Amino acid sequence: MKLNLKALGLCLAAAFLAACSEPPEIAAKAAKRPDVAPYMGADNGFMTKGWTPTNDPSWTDSINKRNQNQSEYSRFK
């Protein structure tokens, strides 16, 4: 009976102490994530009109046209 109580005590102590163990401190492996190309468009309400999201040439055309707004020589022809 005495032995059983000792064994039970050891088991309980092991169970309680197990909760005190440290979690592994190994950082999750950092890996680069692929970025989404801008011509895919943005999922918000600020998109400009005049180009089709997912269409690279239409995005490039639109950006290049917008670029010309920075040139007064093309703005005031």
Add this chain to the structure above:
Amino acid sequence: MARMKFICDTERCIECNGCVTACKNDNEVPWGVNRRRVVTVNDGIIGKEKSISVACMHCSDAPCMAVCPVDCFYRTDEGVVLHDKDICIGCGYCSLACPFGAPQFLSSGAFGVRSKMDKCTFCSGGPEANGSVAEFQKYGRNRLAEGKLPLCAEMCSTKALIGGDGEVISAIYAKRVSVRESNGRYPSNDIFGWTTAYGPMDSLAPKPTPAAKIPGAKS
């Protein structure tokens, strides 16, 4: 494929700091971090004072990318140099490597601890979904994905700062220079190109230093 670049025309920049303000406001950049700054040389000297707006120049061979120990940088197909803040450890090597002082760190935390790096993204966000809240909170606006150009360049009142596809903006700048030449303000193409960078065409070309004059070099 477009390669996005900035050009700042020092003949037009009036040091209004509008680009700095626009960048901070649009991207909600925290206090203590300036993704863009206006630098003035010869301050107060009449006729010689020049200002230039500086941010990340999105180098084709970026030194920050070369020195990053955790390889958090990447270059998009549009030539924009971006980084992943989930990988950055805030070591500051990129800040030392960058000749423009583009990488910025918050240092207002306890014990002067440094934050993860923050820099100009050419208004094209980061690896998170385009235009998402998560992307905005980490990197600011993604105007490229909205079909727009960086706000600093688009709102520049004198159009000193131009941003966009390198070929397009260099053509815009070249047009300005040719007009300046034709109206006699800057004759002999002294403001753009080879002469500005390397001196007159008839000047002696630089010669390589002989190996014997370099300590430790093998001839």
